[in-house]
Amino acid sequence: MADRGNRRGGKSNVIQWEQAMGDRTPPHNIEMEQALLACIILEGGNESFPVCIQEKVRPESFYSTKHQLIYAAMTKLYEAGVAPINEVLLIDQLKKEGTLDQAGGDNYMIEITNRIDTPVGLQHYVERVRDGYLLREIIRASNEAIESVYDDPSDVQTLIDGVEQRIFKINEDRISDSARPVKESIDTAMAMVNNFIQRRGDITGVSTGFLDLDKMTTGWHATEMIVVAARPSMGKTSLALNMAEAAILPNGDHEATPTLLFSLEMGADQLAMRLLCSRGRVNMTKLRDGFLPREKQQDLMRTAKELQGAPLYIDDSSGLNILELRAKARRQHNQLPNGLGLVIVDYLQLVAGTDPRVPREQQIAEISRGMKGMAKELNIPVIVLGQLNRESEKEKRQPRISDLRESGSIEQDADIVLLLSKPKENRENEDMTLEVVPRDLIIAKQRNGPIGTVTLHFTKNLTRFENYTPHSA
Incomplete structure (x- = not known):
C-alpha cells in the first residue's frame, strides 16, 4: 500500500x-x-x-x-x-x-x-x-x-x-x-601518510614528467587547480603536452592516467602532430619539408603505435564557456570505467564567461572558480594554462603572480601557480643559435608544499621540455 x-x-x-x-x-x-x-x-x-x-x-x-x-x-x-x-x-x-x-x-x-x-x-x-x-x-x-x-x-x-x-x-x-564525519577524513589522511612513508619521497600523485618538479610537488593531486602561466611563445602548450605525455604513458609503478585536454586555440590534429614529433624526437620543420631519414620514420611509427593506445582525449571546441567546459568534462568522466585522472585547459583567457555583459574581470573570476569547482567535483587535478601580462618584460625582471592577467581570483583559487620564463641571466642576451636553452619554471605558489624555481631545458626544434642538466644548455 x-x-x-x-x-x-x-x-x-x-x-x-x-x-x-x-x-x-x-x-x-x-x-x-x-x-x-x-x-x-x-x-x-x-x-x-x-x-x-x-x-x-x-x-x-x-x-x-x-x-x-x-x-x-x-x-x-x-x-x-x-x-x-x-x-x-x-x-x-x-x-x-x-x-x-x-x-x-x-x-x-x-x-x-x-x-x-x-x-x-x-x-x-x-x-x-x-x-x-x-x-x-x-x-x-x-x-x-x-x-x-x-x-x-x-x-x-x-x-x-x-x-x-x-x-x-x-x-x-x-x-x-x-x-563526511571527520573520522573518515582522518582515515583517508592516515592512508596518505602511509603512502608517503612507503614511497620514501617518491611521487604520490600524477607525475609532472619532470624529476625536480616531482620532488617539489610530489606530483599532481586530486582536487588541485594548477595554473601554468607565461608570456606568448614561451612554450606553454608544449609544456602542457609534455605533462600530458607523462600522465598518459605508464612508467614504472605509475599506471597510465586518463587525461582530457581542452585546446581552445589549436586543433586536435595539430596537437597530435606536435605530441607525435616531440615524443618521437623528430624535427617538425624537416618533417614538413619531407626530408626525414628512414630511422626517424621508424621512430614516428613506433611512437604513433605507443600513443594510439594512450588514454588521451582532446576536445578542440572553440568559444566554450565554463559551464559547457565543465559539462563536457563531467560527461567524459562518467563515460570512462574509472573516470578521468587529469584535465588540462589551454588556455584560461580563451574560455568565455556565461554572461558577456559583465566586466571581463568578473568573467575570469567565474571561470577560475569553475575550474577549481571542476577539480573538486571530479576529484582530480586540473591544469589551467594562462597568459602573463607585459609587466615583467617592461621591468626586466622575473615574473610573479601579480603578472597574471586578471590575476586576483586566479591567485586565490589556484593551489599551485607555475610561471614559465627565461632565466634571469638569459633574459636579454640569450644565444638565438642554440637549439637547447634553459627555462625557469617558478613555483610561485604551492598551498601544500614549498615554493622555488625548477630549471628545465627546452629543445626548440622538438618543442620539447625535459629535465635540466647543466651541460645540455
Whole structure:
C-alpha cells in the first residue's frame, strides 16, 4: 500500500509528488522499508547501522513519513552510542521528540518488528530502499528540469548544465556523501601518510614528467587547480603536452592516467602532430619539408603505435564557456570505467564567461572558480594554462603572480601557480643559435608544499621540455 508521505514544501518551483506524478504512485516498497527497520531492531544496530551509513541510507531515503521518523530516531540513538537499539528505546526516543503518534504509535513498532524473523536479508533490504529513493530523485530532478524550462527558456546552456548537475549528484549519492564525519577524513589522511612513508619521497600523485618538479610537488593531486602561466611563445602548450605525455604513458609503478585536454586555440590534429614529433624526437620543420631519414620514420611509427593506445582525449571546441567546459568534462568522466585522472585547459583567457555583459574581470573570476569547482567535483587535478601580462618584460625582471592577467581570483583559487620564463641571466642576451636553452619554471605558489624555481631545458626544434642538466644548455 502506498504511503503519501515525504512531501516537500518550499519554493513554488519544487514539484510536489502529487503534482509530479499525477495519478501515478512514486517508486517505493513499504514492505522493504519495514523489513530494513526490523533488521536494525532485531540486530540492535551494532552491525546493521554501519551498513546503512556506508550505503548512504538516510531518513529521506524512506518513502513513508512514518519510516523517516523511525529511522531518524534510530540514527540519534546510534550516534549517542545507545546499543542495542530495541523497541523500548525506540519508542522512548520518539516520545521525547514528540513524534511517536506520527510514526504510527506503539502498535506499529511491534508490527514492524514482527515483519521478519532474522536480519540475514539486510543488504537486500538496504539496496531496495536506496534504489527506490534514487528513482524518486530522478523523477524529482526531471520534473524540476521541466519546471525550469518553462520558468526561463532563454538560457539553454544553463538549463542543460543544471540538468546534468542534478543527475550527476544523484549518481554521486550512491558513492559518496557531501559531508563526511571527520573520522573518515582522518582515515583517508592516515592512508596518505602511509603512502608517503612507503614511497620514501617518491611521487604520490600524477607525475609532472619532470624529476625536480616531482620532488617539489610530489606530483599532481586530486582536487588541485594548477595554473601554468607565461608570456606568448614561451612554450606553454608544449609544456602542457609534455605533462600530458607523462600522465598518459605508464612508467614504472605509475599506471597510465586518463587525461582530457581542452585546446581552445589549436586543433586536435595539430596537437597530435606536435605530441607525435616531440615524443618521437623528430624535427617538425624537416618533417614538413619531407626530408626525414628512414630511422626517424621508424621512430614516428613506433611512437604513433605507443600513443594510439594512450588514454588521451582532446576536445578542440572553440568559444566554450565554463559551464559547457565543465559539462563536457563531467560527461567524459562518467563515460570512462574509472573516470578521468587529469584535465588540462589551454588556455584560461580563451574560455568565455556565461554572461558577456559583465566586466571581463568578473568573467575570469567565474571561470577560475569553475575550474577549481571542476577539480573538486571530479576529484582530480586540473591544469589551467594562462597568459602573463607585459609587466615583467617592461621591468626586466622575473615574473610573479601579480603578472597574471586578471590575476586576483586566479591567485586565490589556484593551489599551485607555475610561471614559465627565461632565466634571469638569459633574459636579454640569450644565444638565438642554440637549439637547447634553459627555462625557469617558478613555483610561485604551492598551498601544500614549498615554493622555488625548477630549471628545465627546452629543445626548440622538438618543442620539447625535459629535465635540466647543466651541460645540455
